[in-house]
Amino acid sequence: MTAMPRTSSDGRKRRSRRSDPFPGPVEELLICAAPRMTHSYCALHHDLLPHHHGDEFRRVTSAPGGLQLIEEDEVGSVEILREIGETEEEGNRRRSSPTRAWGEVRSVVELSRLARESARRRRRRLLTLSLVAVVFFGCAAVVPTELAVDRDRGAMRLVTIFNYVLVAIESWIDKGYEGLVADRKIPMGNHVLTLALGLVYNIAQNGAIAIGFPMALVLILKNSQLLFQMAANSFFVGERYLLVHELAAAVLVSGVLVVVVATTTTSGVFETVAGTYEHTARPEDPALAERRRVMLGGVALMLVANVARAASNVATQRAFARCGNFFVEKLFYEHALGLPFLIGYRPRDLVAQARRWSLQREPLVVARVPIQIPALWILVALQAYATFECTRASARVVGLSSAVTLALALAVQRFLSIVFSAAVLNAPPYPPLSMWLGALLVVAGAVSYVLAPKPIRRTITSSSKDPASFCCI
Secondary structure (H helix, E strand, O other): OOOEEEEOOOOOEEEEEEEOOOOOOOOOEEEEOOOOOOHHHHHHOHHHOOHHHOOOEEEEOOOOOOEEEEEOOHHHHHHHHHHHOOOHHHHHHHHHHHHHHHHHHHHHHHHHHHHHHHHHHHHHHHHHHHHHHHHHHHHHHHHHHHHHHHHOOOHHHHHHHHHHHHHHHHHHHHHHHHHHHHOOOOOHHHHHHHHHHHHHHHHHHHHHHHOOOOHHHHHHHHHOHHHHHHHHHHHHHOEEOOHHHHHHHHHHHHHHHHHHHHHOOOOOOEEEOOEEEOOOOOOOOHHHHHHHHHHHHHHHHHHHHHHHHHHHHHHHHHHHHHHOOOHHHHHHHHHHOOHHHHHHOOHHHHHHHHHHHHHOOEEEEEOOEEEEEOHHHHHHHHHHHHHHHHHHHHHHHHHHOOHHHHHHHHHHHHHHHHHHHHHHHOOOOOOOHHHHHHHHHHHHHHHHHHHOOOOEEOOOOOOOOOHHHOOOO
């Protein structure tokens, strides 16, 4: 750093320079601006400075660039000590004390540096644990869901209701009446809009699973939601995308097309809830026709679900841009107000399903003693707990790092869930090789997009970090 010459009252030149002797945050220091006073003496002994000699003081606050300190040569220090009236021996003692004190300060600075490094290590460790939790609980939420669907195709309705109840209760515990009702920040019209879009999303996705659409394909097509989000943001929010975003979207589209073609033709074998379809099936085979209806219907329903989710995210972004990121309020109203619609639709079927689940018991051997347990209710509870932990870990990842890191973790989680679902839960038979190629293309496109520079946003400047969008399944 270039020194800036200054002139004192007696014509002597002094040097003022930028330095950073205190790497840690320092609240305030009184720095002596008197001529011929060393910077170490002023910084360490400002309470002993000779106020009665009319010296000028200035208050300096630490900044990232460092402190503005006064540096003086040792000759000037001796001269001012003699001008104060001290003997040479007293001056030598006085001059030696700042050195000892400066050593103490250096020790404190070293401790502060070690404390900051320890805090960074703790932060990295917490971030690592949170990322592991996102992947683990995200995959754990898929397993009980698919096991429940294997036992009852309509299981997703009760799973969704259970999740809605859990989120509403947790949001109320977090904020209470004052934070959610008395001091509501987001207009009710926006809550109604996100509520309706959320219901469409869940009903369409649950319908795809209910007709026998494989969970692995549900996860693959959920990754294609990025395409619909790009289109919605471009049209409603005014985002402009770079070439790298368009290339990533093209890779993702090609992966989705490969998956759809692979699962709606006769090549390969794939097992769904509706049954197993063999490679040797003839075009006029009723099983093949049923398979095509299931696949095309599932793709259409997932298309509706992705459009609804993209529109809901745009509505959330607009509300957060105007009112602030009150995501707990958004979660509460979307789930609490959505419960009556989920329960009120054909309530008799819901009651019959709940009664059937309660009566349907499966043996669990504990210490060689078989115990009859309501397996479906336990699976739903496990799924709700895993989803809740995944959502909480997702919010923690965003707070410790960024939404990009979370998107990468969710891409890994969904890919592992696809592999586990297709290669473990539903195997044998195994899905065709072309489906694996399509899944890799979908994941590669999603990862390429989140690693690319951020798109340019013209109208809305604040992005949503809403944990509600951190959907595991």
